[in-house]
Amino acid sequence: MRIGLRLRENSCRSLVLDGRTIVSAAREIHAGSIAEALDSALAGLSREFGSGVREITADVGHVLATRNLADVVAVRISPRPPADAFHAASVPPRVEAAVSRTVHVSGGHDMRGRPLAQLDLEAFLAALPSILSGNVRNVAITSVGSTASTDHETRIADAILSNDSEMRISISSDFYSSVFRDRDYTAILNTALMETGEELAATLDAAGQRHFPAATLSFARNDGGRAPLPRLAVAPVHGLRPEPASVILGAATLAGVPNGEVVICTDSGVIVGHLRGGLPAANSLIRQGYEASLASNAAVVESYTANHPIRPDVSSVIADLRIEQTTPPPFGLVPTLPAAQDVALVGCAAAPLTSWIDRLETVSGRTDLEAVQHRAEEDAQSAAVQLGANPGQIHIIESNVFAMPYGNPGIVRIRVQAAGETSGGKERFPTTEARRAAP
């Protein structure tokens, strides 16, 4: 059995899933703090289900999104600093407000991984004492071309940590985007959330150890998968917006549909997502209008319109999650799932371990391309094993090669997603046959 949790500042909502069956419907505990609500919720579930629970996955997105951001020093590495205010990197206002200081360091790489400018480590080391003597403990480091070479980012990070190993550092190359401002924004937000991530991970771990010592605890990721709790302390942005993916995955899980379309009617509108190999189809960016995007793999969810193409040969799941259901769903949609289920919590409970490889490779021809793609698939599988997946239960969900318009000839982007389960979690993940049925 698997538990899905949704944490708020003063509440914990939980649901227990066994395969595709809800064995304990969503219930919510309110208390004076997260720790109390969580402890109370898990104590009750422990009494009821005891050692039958193998996996617990928590959606911590709401807590991460509502906590104050920690102050951050943003280190930006590029050949030259902006010549005027218009050309300075800009991030969304909430995150900009968290940046207490910006430090420019000369450096950066081109797409071939060759230095555009020598890293001015000396100048950075001269500025370092003033960074470390302040109250700010969080640093984001973003370098031009760090998708091709992480060298300058890691050298700056090493310089900081060798002087103060307690600093929380986020480097932008941990997040794939070919856009400087996306990586900069993501690295800043990530480090600003690290303290909250650490606290949540510790709280969840303590409660889990107390009530379900044999279970594995994870947090729900934005892509519909999950990752072990320690990752929450270092990459909290991947747990910031898991709910859209969880809703899609939850509805599909209840319907037993690993490949197809999921339509969700909510009070604020109708959304649609797609399942592929048992997981929501995902993009590498969470777009936010014309502002910087969050470089985190996340489910693709679009608004449903009257023009939505209907395809009879594609499985379709329709869930009506509206609180007020006195009128039928719009667009003549007929729900295929029973109402009044917390499908997002189902998705949270059902989430498999997911890993991504997203990187640039230089290739000289088709054979070479196939080799680097195969290597990326192996690396994605290894990454899933490192997260705790059973090597025999890992599947490649997505494996794509992207040409780079106006890029260096021979440089391609390889993007691979792997998913798997721990040895006790095989009941939900779709069979190979089901996954092969993907359109």
Place this chain on the structure above:
Amino acid sequence: MSTQLTADDVRHLRTGAHFLACAIDPTAIHVYTDMILQAMEHQSLELATVAELAPDDLVVAVGMVTQGLFIADMPPVGDEFLGCINAMEAKLGRRVRAIYSLAAANINGMIPLMVGLQSSLPVIDSDPMGRVFPLISQTTLNIGQVAISPIAMMGVTGERAIVEATNPQRAETLVRALVTELGGWAATAMYPCTAAQLKEHGVHGSVSRMIRIGQIQDAETSVERKYLMLAELLDATRVARARVTHIEGLSRPTDLGLPAQPSSVTLEDESTGQIIRLEIQNEILLVLVDGAIAAAVPDMVTLLNSEHGTVVTLDDVRVGNVVDVLTYPAAAQWYSQAGLALAEPKAFGIPLRHPRRSHA
């Protein structure tokens, strides 16, 4: 007659610039739009017709040439284009009186506005492509035998170069090599010419066309209505509403020195079952329907989300997506014998002649 551009014009231009070059990620357009809107708070921006200039006025094309590092990964620091214009003036011993876009689409459709704000030079509502082509030699000015050089360049590191080459293809080769070594992109000023030459050989109304496309795309109206308006404005045809079935990288051999490697997308029409094939290298070069040419470069192709009518960037195309394939003609100059010689499929290594060749 010159026009003072408004903030709304710039927002629509952003949409139109993306529409005309859906192969390229639009983030750099968004970054530049923000810069332009900020700068416009302090200064007005003038869009002029080439006819308003004195025939002998010196005008230059400004634009990014890229091969490697994405502009959005290293946005210009802000002094590059002014440096190029200064270098051009020093080289020619004359003042530049106005600027125009090297290519009226994507980022190069936006850049002249920022440069205009920085330099206080008017921006001309003309360009030498009427779209984006990968090579700087693929221009209507080249068709008209207007000299491409001197070409002033400034890269991400602040390093500069001046290229002087009488042959546009050689200029392309030299500039492309320099761009790679300058870091992946270079701000450039090129095709210095008189207003009279631009008037005779340029594509006109190209900035205002982008704004008009954006007005249609951004309007609060139905997708069907938008398609009708686009069809009227651009003489556009929807070739197919089709589902992506296969995406292939390195799908064709290439040895032409074009940036990026070729790729292909295969789709199946939702209603007819026809097989659609898109051949891509930086731009969508060819649309085949059941093996027959439905559109071929220099024809223009835009992919639209069939449900929302929004532009689909090639980066976002996934197997299973349903897209509308919209084709429309390029500027008339491109269908001359000289224009087709520069920009038909053969020029991109695809051994096909443009269908209009046989009617020419």
